[in-house]
Amino acid sequence: MTKNLLSSAVFAGLIAGLIAALLQFVFVIPLLLEGELYESGTRVHFLVDGMTQSEKGTPGLGGEWSRHAMTVAFNVVTYTGYGLLLVAAMGFARDRTGLAVSAKNGLIWGLCGFIAVQLAPAAGLPPELPGTPAAELAPRQVWWIATILATAAGLALIAFGRGLPAHAAGLALILIPHLVGAPHLDTYFGIAPPELSAEFATISMGVAIVGWCLLGYFAGFFLQRGDN
Structure with missing residues (x-):
């Protein structure tokens, strides 16, 4: 039983973490890198003579492979940790209530995990670009x-x-x-354009919900498979 829970969490976390990392490379990290340009002053966003001064364009991923490898590792470790908590909760609910475990209801567990860990905190503290005062x-x-x-x-x-x-x-x-x-804070001190900040927060949450749903799906799938 314990072996099944552990292996299910590891496999689900590995799959969800790798896919989440891929989505971050495509959608999130370019926005993050652009935000770092505003943080460093390479790009600016302010009003001069009534005109907004800002350079448009999203930088590529570049050659910082060690940083990108850390992103993959961080996602895998994080989603594996979440997977351990998720399969423990699923197993506990199954043993106490007789609730069946499957890939289908694993999606619901994953969605609830997203609501608790990502959506609810983001309602008060949304994802922020680098250098955003807080x-x-x-x-x-x-x-x-x-x-x-x-x-x-x-x-x-x-x-x-x-x-x-x-x-x-x-x-x-x-x-x-x-x-x-x-x-x-009592007022706003944003460095990057608000449109970029809003896009970063929205896409970050979108990637998170995909990751959590995948985590729940595969956690339920491997748990059910291990029980058979």
Whole structure:
């Protein structure tokens, strides 16, 4: 049983991590590299005589292969870690509730993982380009971790709780971090164009949901296959 859980997490994390890294190379990293040009001052975005001064164009991946290798490794390790948590939750739910495990409902587990770990925190602290000024790191980390835990617990209550009180408590847990609010500066000090920042945040979340759905799908697939 433990061997099946571990191998399922590793295989699912490897597949999801590699595909997520590929998507990041194509869609995310070029925007990240362009953001670094604004951070370094190579490109500027401000108003001079009523005209916006900015160079348009997304840089290529270039030859920083060590950095790109780190991106692949980071994705594989991260998604494998997420996979361990996901298959543990799937196995626990199966043993306690008799819920079947399959690739199909693995997609739902992956989607819930995305909501808890990516979407809910991003509602208060969206992905940011390099050099974007932000509030102090420690309060943001506390809010980010609390939001993940509260959202995961809330989703569990909604999915497995019995009766309206449990569902209402789950919804309250999901909403509380956002009612409290994430730490932010009192004003904006963006360096890069807002259009680039918005595109980076949107595409980053799009890649994340694909990665999580793949992780859930393959975690369910390998778990079911190992049980047969």
